[in-house]
Amino acid sequence: MNDLEPRRKRATDVAPKAAGNPEGKGLNGFMLDWYRSEPRGLVAKPQRQVLAEFFTSMLVLSAQFKYKPAVGVANYLYWMNGDWSLSLIAPDQWSEERQSGFAGTCVLQRDMTWTIEPSGELSAGSPVAEAIGRFYDAFAESLDTDLTLEEILPFYAGRMPYYQRLYASALSRSIRGAVILGDQTNIRARDWQLLLPRLERVMLLRRD
Secondary structure, three states, X not given: OOOOOOOOOOXXXXXXXXXXXXXXXXXXXXXXXXXXXXXXXXXXXXXXXXXXXXXXXXXXXXXXXXXXXXXXXXXXXEEEOOEXXXXXXXXXXXXXXXXXXXXXXXXXXXXXXXXXXXXXXXXOOOHHHHHHHHHHHHHHHHOOOOOEOHHHOOOOOOOOOHHHHHHHHHHHHHHHHHHHHOOOOOXXXXXXXXXXOOOOHXXXXXXX
């Protein structure tokens, strides 16, 4: 199972915050990446938007990728051979088989959440839509707990590849910050679950 597939266990290893450094000077390696992945422009958000961004970001970060995503750059999410993969190569540059697995165009935002513009070819019953549906169901199940939303965020997962681990931590810091700003702390994940759409699972791919 992918480390970023939604699960109900509480994250017990919380990565420490980096020390303040407004210009990123004197940082090397991991610390420099940590600084550059610090969420920026955090604001309070409606609960449904928090959920949508949590879901889409988790879906993107469950994909395999070996490069450092950049804010504002288009990335392309594919479902191929039973796995999600993220690529900088657009679907029209791939074979027809690869194009058929195209789920949507993903963009990393300044606050380290991800948005997805679904593929125009995404149709009900297709393998890609079914894969999204299964991920959605697992995501919904992960919220079926009395823990708070902050307590189930993926702050740290040691077995994940480096960039997935880095941006999962950034996502967690972003959502926690938005929840604090929105005075939404201490709300049980099960109460957040009640806000999920019931009829159209793919609608969470879009930002409100």
